[in-house]
Amino acid sequence: MPNISTIEAGQGLGDLKFGLERKDVELILGAPDEIETFSFSEDDEDDMTENWHYDALELSLSFDDSDDWRLGTISITSSQYLLKGFAPIGLSKDELESKLEALGVDDLEYDDWSPEETPVHELMASDSLGINFWFDEDKLSEVQWAPLFLDEETIIWPEIN
Numbered sequence: 001m002p003n004i005s006t007i008e009a010g011q012g013l014g015d016l017k018f019g020l021e022r023k024d025v026e027l028i029l030g031a032p033d034e035i036e037t038f039s040f041s042e043d044d045e046d047d048m049t050e051n052w053h054y055d056a057l058e059l060s061l062s063f064d065d066s067d068d069w070r071l072g073t074i075s076i077t078s079s080q081y082l083l084k085g086f087a088p089i090g091l092s093k094d095e096l097e098s099k100l101e102a103l104g105v106d107d108l109e110y111d112d113w114s115p116e117e118t119p120v121h122e123l124m125a126s127d128s129l130g131i132n133f134w135f136d137e138d139k140l141s142e143v144q145w146a147p148l149f150l151d152e153e154t155i156i157w158p159e160i161n
Helices: 022-029 093-102
Strands: 006-008 034-039 048-054 059-064 070-076 108-112 121-126 131-136 139-145
Touching: 022 048, 022 059, 093 108, 093 121
Parallel strands: none
Antiparallel strands: 034 048, 048 059, 059 070, 070 139, 108 121, 121 131, 131 139
């Protein structure tokens, strides 16, 4: 069984390192339960993204054409995953903020993304960690992260062994 329990800012999820090719991810996790392919821009066929969903793991992985289809974003929704030794899913905003501040994370930013159908859907983000924390009704429901950037254009891909 692969080690995929630890959220590593800028690096990945244990053995799942940012920058892995789709075939390498499939060797680690097997075939996904669902694959979604789409473009964020309606008029650009070269701007394709592929999301892989692993239902039992409560894990989604994103690969972008612009990054040569390498693993670029990871999202988790289960409390089985650990960040700096604690399980973040299910924590309140105050609980998570306290834990992160105790670890020296001091660049948290907040945004309200509440649509009509989800009255309280909020984002807490840390640029230094490259992590987005999504809250529904003041409970952390999803953690989403990517590799870090040297500047606005240059991704710092982790070393892959």
